[in-house]
Amino acid sequence: MGWSELRRIPNEYDETIKEMDEKIIDLITSHRSLTQGRRFFPSIEQIKEWSLRFQMDESQISFLIHNLQDQVRPLIPDELGELQNVISIMKKSIVEFCEYTLTHSMQYKNVSIVFVDIRLQNADEREVHLKPNLLLEIISDQQFVVRRYGSRGGGAQTEMQFIISPPIPESLVNLEFSLVPSAVFLERKIQEIVLDRQIDFY
Template identity: 25%
Template sequence: MKRMPFEPPTEHYDERIEAIDEQLCDLIKQRKDISNNNPGFPTNQLISAWSEKYNLYEDFLNSVFGQFLNEEVYKPVVEPKGFLKNIPILKSFEKDDLFYSVTFLRQFENASVVHFNVDKDDSDDMPGVFPEHTWFDLSIDDVEGTDYDCRNDEWGGGSRGHISYTFIVSPPLPDDISKIKLVFKECKTPFKTKPTGLEFVIKMD
């Protein structure tokens, strides 16, 4: 999924605040370093106190601190280029009435694309009532300890009984995937902040 190029909302910039804006960038970096990039979220009491003390709207502060949690979303996206081949996987995991499967992956010169599906029997679902949507995080475990970047290319689409996801993995997975493990974690939000506790591994051997 290609990201639209950013365009500044205005051409105006008051250069008198340039030093302050640079300080903000420095403070953001310090915040990441001190918290090991895992800061959590300020309590409602703190947000309310800061809102009153600094004359800022509470919803604005909630939005600002929410963006700090989502920095990874803005990491440059690898666009798969140079298609090489499809590799069938056909591996699955089942829990309760849900069937999770990796059907195949597409190999490109600079990335791999993992196709992941979630299926369920929706025959007993009430018409017009949709189940709570969840998201999945993918990480790669291999014997080499390779640091793979796994990006959810689409937040999941389909029908009530079927949802499909695609993950862009870079660098690309090796052609010999027998020692690769795909680790899936379910989350209540698209930014990995509220795991549901469901985690499973699909081995590629």
């Protein structure tokens, strides 16, 4: 087999699945034709209802609906460019047991990188690990491309980073920020097995 030839990857496929796929593609095409690039998104209550009905995580449903949006967006530049400024944001919100803080933005020539600090309140009362399935949404007259850029931390505290193109303006007066549910589609649940028995070696 030459370098220009692709190995055929074995896949199972039949007429039943083909018909389902065609219906899905047809529905996506119809959905985008009706929305005409406008943002349509169901309420939190509706997502909760679907989650119970279809036995799917709310974050997975949100991810699916979000990716139905027919929006042509520019790609994020590969190069950050020179660091030009650091903007203090310090916007804080407390939801349920967690405190969320948009701390600052690193302003590069080509992009911005916004940092989010998440802390579990009363963390000393429990042993936990925060898993934020969240994406930063910027509401503005200007359109921004936002991608998750990294995260660090563990236990009851974590930090998320989001890369944004074009860079956000120095003045944040006309910008609104929200964290919205997002997840890797159909992420497999990992079974945790606790090994806590005494083991003797002879």
